Each structure stands twice: as C-alpha cells, then as structure tokens.
Amino acid sequence: MYLHTQLLINEIAADEPDPAAANALQEGLGGQFGEMRTMMQYLFQSMNFRGDPASKPYKDLLQGIGTEEISHVELIGTTISQLLDGSPRYQGKKSDPVDQPGAGGATPLKIALDTSNIHHYLVGAQGALPVDAAGNPWSGSYVYNSGNLVLDLLYNLMLESTGRLQKCRIYEMTENKTARSTIAYLIVRDQAHENAYAKALESLGVNWGKVLPIPKTNAEQFPEVKKLLDKGLQSIQY
Amino acid sequence: MYLHTQLLINEIAADEPDPAAANALQEGLGGQFGEMRTMMQYLFQSMNFRGDPASKPYKDLLQGIGTEEISHVELIGTTISQLLDGSPRYQGKKSDPVDQPGAGGATPLKIALDTSNIHHYLVGAQGALPVDAAGNPWSGSYVYNSGNLVLDLLYNLMLESTGRLQKCRIYEMTENKTARSTIAYLIVRDQAHENAYAKALESLGVNWGKVLPIPKTNAEQFPEVKKLLDKGLQSIQY
Amino acid sequence: MYLHTQLLINEIAADEPDPAAANALQEGLGGQFGEMRTMMQYLFQSMNFRGDPASKPYKDLLQGIGTEEISHVELIGTTISQLLDGSPRYQGKKSDPVDQPGAGGATPLKIALDTSNIHHYLVGAQGALPVDAAGNPWSGSYVYNSGNLVLDLLYNLMLESTGRLQKCRIYEMTENKTARSTIAYLIVRDQAHENAYAKALESLGVNWGKVLPIPKTNAEQFPEVKKLLDKGLQSIQY
Amino acid sequence: MYLHTQLLINEIAADEPDPAAANALQEGLGGQFGEMRTMMQYLFQSMNFRGDPASKPYKDLLQGIGTEEISHVELIGTTISQLLDGSPRYQGKKSDPVDQPGAGGATPLKIALDTSNIHHYLVGAQGALPVDAAGNPWSGSYVYNSGNLVLDLLYNLMLESTGRLQKCRIYEMTENKTARSTIAYLIVRDQAHENAYAKALESLGVNWGKVLPIPKTNAEQFPEVKKLLDKGLQSIQY
Amino acid sequence: MYLHTQLLINEIAADEPDPAAANALQEGLGGQFGEMRTMMQYLFQSMNFRGDPASKPYKDLLQGIGTEEISHVELIGTTISQLLDGSPRYQGKKSDPVDQPGAGGATPLKIALDTSNIHHYLVGAQGALPVDAAGNPWSGSYVYNSGNLVLDLLYNLMLESTGRLQKCRIYEMTENKTARSTIAYLIVRDQAHENAYAKALESLGVNWGKVLPIPKTNAEQFPEVKKLLDKGLQSIQY
Amino acid sequence: MYLHTQLLINEIAADEPDPAAANALQEGLGGQFGEMRTMMQYLFQSMNFRGDPASKPYKDLLQGIGTEEISHVELIGTTISQLLDGSPRYQGKKSDPVDQPGAGGATPLKIALDTSNIHHYLVGAQGALPVDAAGNPWSGSYVYNSGNLVLDLLYNLMLESTGRLQKCRIYEMTENKTARSTIAYLIVRDQAHENAYAKALESLGVNWGKVLPIPKTNAEQFPEVKKLLDKGLQSIQY
Ligand SMILES: [Ca+2]
Ligand SMILES: [Ca+2]
Ligand SMILES: [Ca+2]
C-alpha cells in the first residue's frame, strides 16, 4: 500500500523555461532506461516475488528502491512541466496575448512548429508526456522480470548504469539550472542503486571489484553532481 | 514523494490457482482501462497541474486518487501472481518433478502450450505481466492529459466507468474466489472514484442526475460486491 | 464527399453464431491485407493524387475502388458482429441468465476464457474490433502511397491478390454460412479489383498474360464463390 | 453502403505551400483525436449496434456523423497534400531543377532534412500520411466501442471536444490561409457534433447545462471561425 | 561481407509435425531474447564499433558471435517451418483433400482456428514468422548498443543467459524430437557465448567466480543437451 | 550457415561527418523498405521454402540475394556510423573537451538538441540505430512471406523498386560524399535485384516489357551512379 506526501524528493532549481532541455529530459522519464521503467520493473519484480522467508531481504530491496523510483518519476515529470511552463511567452514578448490565446487570429503557439516534440503544445498543455526524447510512447514490453534472482539483479544493475550513462549525456546537452538540478540528483541516486544491486549480487557470488561505477565518467567533474556527492547522497539507501 | 507500507489495500481470498482467470485479470492490470492506466493518468495530470491556488483542491483530488491507484496495481498484480503460483502442479500430479524441472527429459511446463498467454510461463516465471488480456503491452499512448480541467475530469469519469464495466464482465467469467475478492473490491472503488469525479464536475457545472453509476449493472447481484457495498466502501475517499 | 445508404453491399446469410469463425474474419477486416487496409490505402492514394488532367482516369479508378472498400469494411464488420451475437447462449443453455448477467454470482461469460480473442467479450460487447486474427491493432504504417503511379498500382494488385489468398484460406477454415456468404463475395470482388489494376498497369506497359489470377486456387470449387462467378460479379466495376 | 461524389465538403482556400503547417494538421488527420479516429470509431459503433427498434435513432446518429467524418478525412488529407505541393520550389528558386530532380547531382529535396517529418518527402511524395504530428502511425487501439450506449456517447462527446481543443491550438500555430480554412470548418463541425452527442445524452438523462462547449475557448475570436458560425454551420446535422 | 553455404549449423532431428511446439519455438526466434535479437544486437554493436586498434579483439568477438547468430536464426526458423509442415494432414486423415485445398467446400485448414497462432496458417503458409510466442512482431527497439563497452558486454551476457533460461523452459514444454534437437543445441551454444562474454568482462575487471552459468538449471539432466556437452560443444568459439 | 569476411561489399568515400545525412540514410537501413527489411524478408522466404526439387532455383535465388542484403546492412550501417563520428567536434572547435566530456560543466553534446534524431547521441553513442528516418523502430510486421511464389516474387520486385525510389530521393537530399558513395552503390544493386526478380517472374509467365526499371528516374544523371553503371554492376548476380 502506497502513501503520498506533498513534498518532492529533491528541490528543483529555478531557471528560464527551456523546451529543448525539457525534451531531452523526456528520455529520463519515459525512455527505455528512464524512471518509469525502473519504477515499473521493480514494482513487478516485487509483486511477483515469492519464495521462502530467507529471500525476503531481496524482495524488500526491490520494493524499497521501487518506491523511491515513483518519487523520481514525480521529480522529473514536475521538472519537465516547469521547463515547458510559459515557453511561448519566453520566446515571444511579455505583451503577447497569452491569456486570450489566439484572439483575433494571433499565433501565440507558433513556437510549437519548431520544437523538439510538437505534442508538448498540441496534445499536452505544455506538460510532461509518457514518451521518450524521440517521441516513442513508453511500453510495457520494457519491463524485465525473468524470475531468476541473479538475472533480475544483473539486469537491474545494467539498467541503473545505462540510466546513469544517459543522464550524464543529457547533463552535457544543457546548462539550464532547472534541468541540471534534477539530472544531477538522479545521477547520484542511480549510483546508489548500482551499489545496492552490486552488493546484493556479491551476496550471491559475483565480485564487482574494479568495474563499478558504470559508466566510468567521473561525474565529480559536473559541479552540481559534486555538491551532492560531497553530501554522501550516493551512500544512502532509503 | 511516495512511501510504502507492506500491507495490501485489501485482503486476497485463498483459492486454487487458475491461469485462465489470471489472464482475464491482466486486462484490469495492464489493459487500456486498467489500474496501470488510472495510476499513470492521474500521476501525469497532477505532475502537470499548474494554476492559481483556487484550483488546488482539484490537484489534490487527482493526486489522492492517483496514489490509491498504485495500491490497486499492487493488489491486482499480486492477485495474478497468486493465481499462477504452482499452476503446473495444479493440473499435474503431486509427484511431478517440480523441484527438478525437466530432470531426465520430463515436461512439467507442458501446460504452457495450452494456456491463454504462454508468456506467463516462458517470459515470466508464472507472475503478472504489464500486458492486457490479449497480450498487448501497456502503452504510454493511453495516458490522457489535455490540460483542460473539465475534459480531464470527464475523461477520468469515463475511464473509471469503463474500468468498472470491464471488471463486471471479468466477474462474470470466473468463480475463482481469489480472483473475485480482488475484482469485487476494485468494482466498488471504481464507483467511489466515479462519484468523486462526478462531484468535481458538478462543482464546475455538470449535473449528473440520473446517469450514474455507469454501467447500470446492478452490482449488488454479485455477492462479493454486495458485502463491500454494505460496508459503505463506495462512499469513502482516501 | 461521401454519402451512405442503409443497405449492405451484399446480403449476409443466416446461420448459428460462431466466435472462432468471427475471429478468423478479423484478418479480413483489420489485418495487414484486409478491408480497412484497402479502404485507407486507396483513400490516401486518391487524396494525394495530383498531376495533369491526362492522369485523371487513374485517380477516378482509385477513388472508385476505394469507395467500394468502405462498403466492404461495413459488410465484414457487420458479419463479425452477427457471428458473435448471442454466442454465450449458443454454447450454454437457453435458460442461462443472459438478461440479468451474472445475477447471484453466475458466470454467463465463462466462454470468453476459451475463445480466440478474449477482447471480443471483455473490451467490446461481442462485436467486431479493428484488429487482425492474432489480435494486433490495425496500423497506419500499413498504408502504401509512394507517389510513383506504376508502383502504387503494382502494390495495389499485390494487395488485392494477397487479400484473395487469405480469404481463400479463411474459406477453408469454416463451414459457417454467415461467414462464407461474406467471404465468397469478397473473394470475387478482389478478383474484379485485381483485373482493374492489371488493366491499368497494361495501359502503362505491363503484360499480365498468364499470371493472373493470383492465387491460382480455382475458386470455382467453392460452391458459394461459383454462384457469384456465374452471375459475372467479377467483371463489374462500380 | 457508401457512395462518393467528387466534391469536397468545404472549399480549401488558396495560399503558399507550408510544410510546417502541413505537419501540424497531421494531428487532425491521423492523431489519436483526429478525423481518422472519429470516422473509424463511429463506423465500428454503428456496425456493432444491435438491439431493439427503439434504439434505432441512436444508431442512425452514429452512422450519420460517421459518414460526415469520412468527408472530413478527405478534406483535411487534401489540405495537407496541397500544403506540401511544390514545397521544395517554394523555398528554393524558380529555376531549380524540379522537373529533372537531381539531374547532374543537384539536391532539390535538401529541404526534407530540415522539415518536421522527413517522411513527407522520403516515403510519400509530398502528400498526407496516416500518422500524427509527431510521426506515430494511426492505431486501431484508439477505437472505443464498449457496447454501453451512455459510455459510448460520453466518449464521443469527449472525443469531439478534445478534437476541437487540438484544432484551436493548431489554429494558433499558423496563419496560412489554406490550413486555416479547413481548421476553422472542422472546429465548427466538432461543435455541431458535441451538441448532437450532448442532446442524445440528455435524452438518456444527463444535463449538460453550463458545461458546453468544451473547450471554453471563444472561437468567435478566430475570424475564419466567426464567419462560419454566423452562417449557423454549428447547428446543422447532416 | 557475408557468405552463405547451404548447410545448417546443426542437424534437425526428424519427428512428427507439432504446431504447438512450433509456436513455443517462435520465442527463441522472434522473441525479445531470441536469435533475431542476438544477431541484430551484435551486428549493430560491431558496425558501430570504433576506437583504437587495442580494442579490436572486442570488435572481432562481437562480429564472430554475431555471424554465428545468423546461422542460429536459420536453424530455428527452418525447425519451425519443419514443425508446421503438413500439420493439417497430421491431425486429419491421410485422404483429406490437401492437394486440392477446399475443393467442394471442404475445410482442410480448420485446425488453424484452434492453434496457438492462427497467422501460421493464414498469413504465412505454415512457416516461421518474425514474431514471438505471443504473436508480437520483432521490434528494433530491442537492440541495445550503448557505446559503453562494459555495459554492452554485460547486457550481452545477460541476454545470452535469459535466452538460455527461456530455452530451458521451452525444452520442458515439449518432447518433440525435432524441437528438442534444435533447442538443445542452442542451449549449449548460449552457454559458450555466456562464457565468452564473461571472459571478456574479466579482462576488463569483473570476477564472475561462482555466478555462472545462468540459469543454474543443470542442463545435463536434459538427455539431448548432455550428449552435446559430452562433445565439448560449450567450449568452442567459432 | 553464414560466414563473414572483414571486408565491406563496397568502399565508403571519405568526407566530413553529417548528422542530417546520417538520419536520412536511416530510412535505407531500418525503414519499411530498407536493407534490414530485404535481408529479413528473403531470409524468411528461403527458410520457409519447401517443395519439389524443380523449384530449387527459386529458393537459391532468394537465398543468394538475401545473403547479399546482409552485406548491404553492414555497408549502410557502417556508413551511418561514419557520418556521425565526431560530429560534435565537427560543429564545435578542435579544442572542445571531447576526451573529457562535460568536464567542469561544459556541454559538448549540445548539438544533439537540434539534430534529426536525438537518440543518435543519447541512446546510441553516435552510431546507427535499427530505426527509420522518422525514428520508428524496425518491425517484424514488415516481412512478407505469403507462401505463394508469384506473389512473393512480385512483392520482392515492388520492394526493390520502392527501395530504389527512396534511395534516389535520399541522393537528392545531400551532397555528402560518404553518404552518396553508399547510396549510389545500393541504387545500382537494387536495379540488379529488380532485374533478377523480373526474370524469375517472366519464367513464371509475366512480361515486364516496358515497365522496368521502376522508378523511371534516369539514374545515369547521378554522377556516382553512372560510374557504377559503366562498370556493369547492375548486371552481376552474386
Ligand atoms: Ca531512478
Ligand atoms: Ca482503480
Ligand atoms: Ca475489398
């Protein structure tokens, strides 16, 4: 059973709207290796988890991380919504007829014709969509739950690592502070989850020695990330 | 931000495994009008909800119901998993080599060839899948969030009503007690949500007078449903 | 501009309901080579047809056949609906509680668990769906309109021939008279369209000599088809 | 049975080609709430309509509006084709080698690399496609036909309202007269269909009082729309 | 550049046709973790492989295994085709009119109505299809190629392990010798590829110690597999 | 059984990176009428080819062309990879921090926000993807294998012709020498395959007289194509 408290899991920094950054972040929300995927994959893995009491700690791990991922969906979705908010005004003039859209034949939504995903303006009302950065809708076929514990954990580790790789790439695509505050936070939490799954795999026999973190990208070079690492955020498991 | 407590939102009754019923319930989980849909639709509608403080109660409503829907996903997913648990043994003999699957060339999974969705045995390990009863994976294109409040609420009301209609049909497909305990609970909660959206729409000008509930199916005829209605479950909003 | 008259393009013979035959016919309605495909393909080809007045006869041909295809969609859709009508009663007892579905916990829809596409009973109300016989929804990606006239006509000829091939196969799957009356009619009209596209291609330089009709299946062996051929239905162009 | 007359249901105004506007209009043709959807949804709802003679007027309503929608598909498809016609020349020079495309290594189709949907130039020959404005192919899974009359009508009303909302947004994206003449016409007809479904729902018990039209956008502010409203086009049912 | 020799990579044992087994094998051909996937994934990974000469051995590894996978596609596709060959006769009588299908209104394809995937008889001519065991067409979105070498190898190892897990399950579903001869061969080669990727990962720092093979299923219990292991097939890299 | 030799089937000319051209070429790789399609279609047609020894030459033809198509996939995939290689640097400065991407908060991947398919930078590492030019993943539903030999050959001829038509269009979109060297080669080989299928169809009764090649586009006007035609490449069958 799930509960909700009206508090985001991390604060979103204020900056100008930025539709192009918003679209890149869609990969982190609705992409094959984004937050909707981790959330759903761990939810299914824990719902389908059966077996003797000795394996209960593994179920708890999946359920715990899975619950945190719902908050990640909420965080990145809200960030995208904020990045799209008022975008037409942003590139137009303050005096453009936003409140009376199109009154008298004006075209305040013209910006949509040149944007990364026209659906942000046409199907949604300048808000997040359950799609990736190329516009593909999220698909249930992404979810992996083989029922073999080692394989499920191995996939999860690879999933978190790929998520972290993609978020490092998104970080290198934009300087927008709203986008970066969320991306930096998610990079560090991905690392925490990588560690948690690696530790679980070690308890089952794998030695991860020199291979983690994946990707090797020294994320400390990203100022926003360094700040969070200095706080030790990557070592906390909720 | 979301929290989880290891308690299902409703108890699941014990009965024999039943793969055919499990497959019908997949529509209620991963179908176009199932629990994954309501959960995601309300989550996106609340993440993208902006506007003046006066409209905050509508955002709270969406967020509240949306959170309950995550628990519905957990409930129906766990029910499906339980309905599939041990199914091969169920139709085979007690002495079948379940612990040593296939030892010496045996075929304990033969049942899968004749089941509604072979993926329950082949891709998953006899657990719930994010697909509908015909095997279509859940799609992000289902989510509706136009940004027009009346339209969003109208769609939500129609969505809950269609969910209720389909669950009434599933109820009429199986006598399995495990399946029915969950289906009956979800039928009554759908009605509660129908009422909540109708009341919200009334506050915006629609008069629903004689039209609810949809469908007219007198669910009191279903014994499991009647028990819950007698408790007044349809009038509670979490 | 389109008009409608409340008359089917061919009469549907009466017979018992037959859900399995209904599902096979879905390929002829919503399949990759079914009636929705021909209807949409010719509609797009004629909407996008531009060019000098000399090529107007080709546009007229596409538009003419395209309009007939809408009536084919109507014919096969209505046939499927009729094949599903009352099916639960058909395999159950006359006294089953159909009018009060599920009253007192009965399961009049149990038949759905064992049917070819459970969606016929669960998502639809025992009616035709825009999907193929394997349950795949019809897709806009089927439509072919390259803009090269010879290629478009060649594809159309191949499309009609494949439709005819599949309908011959469906014919050999069922003896139900309702299903066969519609299938036989569509086989013969497919041949008429094959001929029309072949003639158009001949006017552009191809000699079809010995190759038509495709498939070679001597459809005169099918009694229902022979009756229509004797009437000369294959030689009429509307 | 359907008939066709070579006359568009509304005249298309002449203006320059405009590939970006053409792409926005694709949502109105092949989008989830576009004309292909309304056409197919009402076609399936009327094909599957069974029941006593008393409910015949509802079937007639669905069939009537459904037939008009085919003409809407034809209208918006032809408009898109016209908006794409000659586009390369439009942004290039009069003397560009259009008749001998690419002769001697020229690149008259270079414009395609920077256009909203490269398929308009690469897969089609500068014509309409059965896809939405983000390039997703139309899908049969869009069609809603629950078999519950109130729900079907409620969905239809919501569908027309969403179509109208999206077309208002498209209107605000472009000043092209070709695009606007068709969009304005469809906005007004959507309103007519909203009214028709609302009236049908009222006959079944819903009171729509203050809620229509949806969206509230005062479309009279759009000059092209006002002209049609003054003619009373919104009150005619074919 | 690729060459072909008209020799299968392994012999297919003779046995009766078996449509249900054929359908289960479709997962191994067109499923998310089947042979088309491994073939395409390694092909893309090697086409996109760039970098200094020192990493050439990794590219060679991917290219080598990738080429073997094309032969696996050929092997399992041919096996499915053989399992479907003559199936109607198999369950009907010797004297059924197979050569003159449907002559005089007979229904030699009736078997298709009750088969796992009707498309095997209706869309194909009793041959393999590029779909999985639940009928989903193979999708390019399956292919993983992140460009990070460790992640790509890790995914490949997980992919081979999941393929092996699913093939063990298929083995336990059928006793048909035709099906088992191919499945047994592929299980052993999957293990060879697991080993190759594990060794490559070890050269980059991971210690796989006790975790392989995945799944732990002692495949020596499967007689057909044991025979191949005794020959040392799992230790050969082509 | 397949073998590979580390030699491309044709040489790729050197030129600057060009992400827009790379994206156009994606249609030739992962599009509905691209090289993955021809490769898979002929592979399935030959795997499923059964029948008497007299028809063996047709199977050999399909298998021969099919094998060449794998080399085409390799050629165009490698070309796309080369066109994307180093693109960020290309439009940035030589001194941009490519080796230490994003060090200190830099945005070397900013170019991705404005590119045709952001996945080239975000999901892949500037390499080819199994998608078309509009970003749709390749689908198994493209493969056509009806089992009727004339129809299969007719579709193949139409498929090669459409591929040739699209490649002529791509040629006219870009002057990049890397892109053109591959496109020109594939145009000429498509013509060779058109001829081969036409000849096969003639042996079965069709007279192609004046209609080939399709499209009529006089490809000799393309300098790169003329050079290959002069060598007689269109008349060679491997
Ligand atoms: Ca996360
Ligand atoms: Ca619910
Ligand atoms: Ca037809």
Ligand SMILES: [Ca+2]
């Ligand atoms: Ca309309």
Ligand SMILES: [Ca+2]
């Ligand atoms: Ca393999």
Ligand SMILES: [Ca+2]
């Ligand atoms: Ca080729």
